[in-house]
Amino acid sequence: MTEHNKENDKNEEKQVILKESEYLKLKEGSEKAADFADKILRLQAEFDNARKRIEREKQDFIKFANEGIILELLNILDDLERTVSLAEAQKQDPEAFLKGVEMILAHLYEMLKEYGVKPLEAQGKIFDPHCHEALMQIEDKELPEHTVVEELQKGYLLNDRVIRTSKVKVSKKQ
Numbered sequence: 001m002t003e004h005n006k007e008n009d010k011n012e013e014k015q016v017i018l019k020e021s022e023y024l025k026l027k028e029g030s031e032k033a034a035d036f037a038d039k040i041l042r043l044q045a046e047f048d049n050a051r052k053r054i055e056r057e058k059q060d061f062i063k064f065a066n067e068g069i070i071l072e073l074l075n076i077l078d079d080l081e082r083t084v085s086l087a088e089a090q091k092q093d094p095e096a097f098l099k100g101v102e103m104i105l106a107h108l109y110e111m112l113k114e115y116g117v118k119p120l121e122a123q124g125k126i127f128d129p130h131c132h133e134a135l136m137q138i139e140d141k142e143l144p145e146h147t148v149v150e151e152l153q154k155g156y157l158l159n160d161r162v163i164r165t166s167k168v169k170v171s172k173k174q
Contacts (some may be wrong), residue, residue: 123148127148127170
């Protein structure tokens with residue numbers, strides 16, 4: 001065979017003879033494959049849209065998640081502003097001012113409790129590095145070593161997880 005004939009064979013499309021039933025099966029399979037490809041593309045688009053929508057909703061949730069607690073804090077802020085205004089207007093009654101501040105503190109503690117926040121107990125406890133941060137050590141023969149002698153700043157738990165450690169003074173032996 002000459003090289004020219006080989007090239008003609010490559011360029012010519014081969015014909016295959018099939019029974020009509022086999023041809024119809026192949027045609028049906030081809031149509032099904034095209035339908036499946038179309039469905040896959042549509043599902044991918046739906047999935048992409050759902051993913052984008054969920055991401056937007058997540059961003060909105062993060063943006064406004066603290067709205068409830070902020071509204072309650074604003075009420076407490078209003079109470080503090082009223083107490084300060086009254087104290088400035090009536091300059092002679094420090095006991096009423098103190099009473100007002102104590103009521104606001106109680107309201108704040110109650111609100112924090114509703115959100116799962118509670119203070120860590122530190123005074124008199126054995127030092128725990130997960131809950132306490134030792135700022136100072138003092139020598140004390142009467143207390144067991146590593147006992148919290150004084151709480152300098154309160155620590156807090158949020159749903160039983162430490163969110164702020166207590167700043168403390170700790171005892172040590174001589």
